[in-house]
Amino acid sequence: MATFTGVGSHSSLLPVSAKPSRTRSGHRRASVLVRNAISVENKSLKLDKSEEIFTAAKELLPGGVNSPVRAFRSVGGQPIVFDSVKGSRMWDVDGNEYIDYVGSWGPAIIGHADDKVNAALIETLKKGTSFGAPCLLENVLAEAVIAAVPSVEMVRFVNSGTEACMGALRLARAFTGHEKIIKFEGCYHGHADPFLVKAGSGVATLGLPDSPGVPKAATSETLTAPYNDIDAVKLLFESNKGEIAAVILEPVVGNAGFITPKPGFLNALREITKENGTLLIFDEVMTGFRLAYGGAQEYFNITPDLTTMGKVIGGGLPVGAYGGRREIMEMVAPAGPMYQAGTLSGNPLAMTAGIHTLKRLTEPGCYEYLDNITGQLVNGILDSGKRAGHKMCGGHIRGMFGVFFTSGPVYNFEDAKKSDTGKFARFHRGMLEAGVYLAPSQFEAGFTSLAHTSKDIEFTVEAAEKVLKRI
Numbered sequence: 001m002a003t004f005t006g007v008g009s010h011s012s013l014l015p016v017s018a019k020p021s022r023t024r025s026g027h028r029r030a031s032v033l034v035r036n037a038i039s040v041e042n043k044s045l046k047l048d049k050s051e052e053i054f055t056a057a058k059e060l061l062p063g064g065v066n067s068p069v070r071a072f073r074s075v076g077g078q079p080i081v082f083d084s085v086k087g088s089r090m091w092d093v094d095g096n097e098y099i100d101y102v103g104s105w106g107p108a109i110i111g112h113a114d115d116k117v118n119a120a121l122i123e124t125l126k127k128g129t130s131f132g133a134p135c136l137l138e139n140v141l142a143e144a145v146i147a148a149v150p151s152v153e154m155v156r157f158v159n160s161g162t163e164a165c166m167g168a169l170r171l172a173r174a175f176t177g178h179e180k181i182i183k184f185e186g187c188y189h190g191h192a193d194p195f196l197v198k199a200g201s202g203v204a205t206l207g208l209p210d211s212p213g214v215p216k217a218a219t220s221e222t223l224t225a226p227y228n229d230i231d232a233v234k235l236l237f238e239s240n241k242g243e244i245a246a247v248i249l250e251p252v253v254g255n256a257g258f259i260t261p262k263p264g265f266l267n268a269l270r271e272i273t274k275e276n277g278t279l280l281i282f283d284e285v286m287t288g289f290r291l292a293y294g295g296a297q298e299y300f301n302i303t304p305d306l307t308t309m310g311k312v313i314g315g316g317l318p319v320g321a322y323g324g325r326r327e328i329m330e331m332v333a334p335a336g337p338m339y340q341a342g343t344l345s346g347n348p349l350a351m352t353a354g355i356h357t358l359k360r361l362t363e364p365g366c367y368e369y370l371d372n373i374t375g376q377l378v379n380g381i382l383d384s385g386k387r388a389g390h391k392m393c394g395g396h397i398r399g400m401f402g403v404f405f406t407s408g409p410v411y412n413f414e415d416a417k418k419s420d421t422g423k424f425a426r427f428h429r430g431m432l433e434a435g436v437y438l439a440p441s442q443f444e445a446g447f448t449s450l451a452h453t454s455k456d457i458e459f460t461v462e463a464a465e466k467v468l469k470r471i
């Protein structure tokens with residue numbers, strides 16, 4: 001029985017069948033003295049404490065969670081309850097260690113709990129957590145974002161990606177004087193009412209076509225088209241002439257699995273929006289600072305009118321932002337009449353985490369590194385899948401990736417839904433038992449970080465090879 005080192009239980013909790021072996025290099029918490037081997041075939045992942053806590057949580061929180069996909073509904077089994085994170089690793093409350101490819105859904109791009117970010121947070125904390133008044137750190141993060149993201153001349157900080165998209169939508173409507181918007185099937189722009197139409201992963205995973213509680217009036221101005229289908233967009237423009245405020249999209253989709261734009265698609269959207277006096281909004285909550293330091297707009301060399309951000313810019317604290325050309329942004333209150341506010345917006349702790357995360361990302365070679373290890377990971381998994389006889393496809397850009405259990409190609413959400421989600425669930429469970437934490441849904445992108453080593457990737461690919469053979 002082949003064993004993999006290091007990712008598994010504490011020695012005291014180790015199943016009898018698992019053989020102790022050398023410890024992995026990398027972070028070790030002081031409380032954890034020895035990392036032991038766990039066999040990939042070993043299905044006795046001990047999760048007693050996780051189960052106990054989650055069972056209690058179900059009485060306290062709807063579904064036991066504060067965000068639906070965390071509940072593991074689409075892959076089955078109980079979710080894991082975590083105790084701590086560091087670098088590329090997560091530890092659950094039972095002491096199991098995992099290599100993490102969720103990265104808190106994107107923010108952890110430089111690795112979890114980075115020492116420099118933590119040190120800066122501690123210094124900032126000493127001066128207080130929130131002023132509800134201007135602070136210098138807002139300028140520092142704003143300058144970094146403006147310098148990085150080509151389309152952004154001014155920025156407004158908020159507390160989540162959802163808020164950023166709500167703000168950008170209101171602003172687009174205020175600026176153009178139009179109300180209709182076009183979004184794409186499978187793209188997620190947070191949980192605000194007007195976007196909860198064909199909204200991808202979280203909603204799709206639960207099998208909810210739309211959410212009850214969203215008034216018809218809130219979505220009646222939301223038009224949808226299949227991703228990568230420029231003809232469908234043209235038809236919508238023709239039948240709604242002079243009425244469309246904005247086209248909003250994920251420039252690379254991460255909320256319907258990982259889907260890239262066809263060559264020319266983003267350019268065509270740029271042209272048609274310009275011709276029609278419609279704003280182009282890149283929702284870069286996921287892709288911002290992940291595909292490139294300047295986001296997807298730098299990577300693809302397309303300049304949108306407005307950009308929404310989140311995840312990475314908060315470095316693990318709650319931050320969102322929207323930004324764009326000065327003439328548009330100056331409509332936002334109090335510079336202009338479009339109202340949008342936030343009690344905790346721009347608070348010093350969140351700004352600090354963002355500033356120091358971005359600082360790390362300006363060091364040379366970061367994105368090349370992410371590209372290399374992520375390519376190694378995805379190619380390794382796809383090769384193993386092919387050898388095991390599975391129909392699979394997938395890809396990556398820099399530190400964002402995904403694989404589907406269908407031969408593909410996947411250009412839109414309909415294609416993505418051809419994936420064998422039952423097989424994905426078995427793959428997910430197998431990887432979990434091997435000590436690899438993947439997003440618990442076929443319709444979510446995966447993420448790597450600067451803290452992931454080649455060894456982590458090799459371990460993961462080896463684990464995938466074994467799991468793919470038996471599912």
Ligand SMILES: *Cc1c(COP(=O)(O)O)cnc(C)c1O
Pocket residue numbers: 159160161162163165188189190191250254255283284285286310311320
């Ligand atoms: C995560 C995400 C959001 C929502 O951000 P929250 O911080 O979860 O509110 C919006 N758009 C995209 C593309 C996202 O990936």
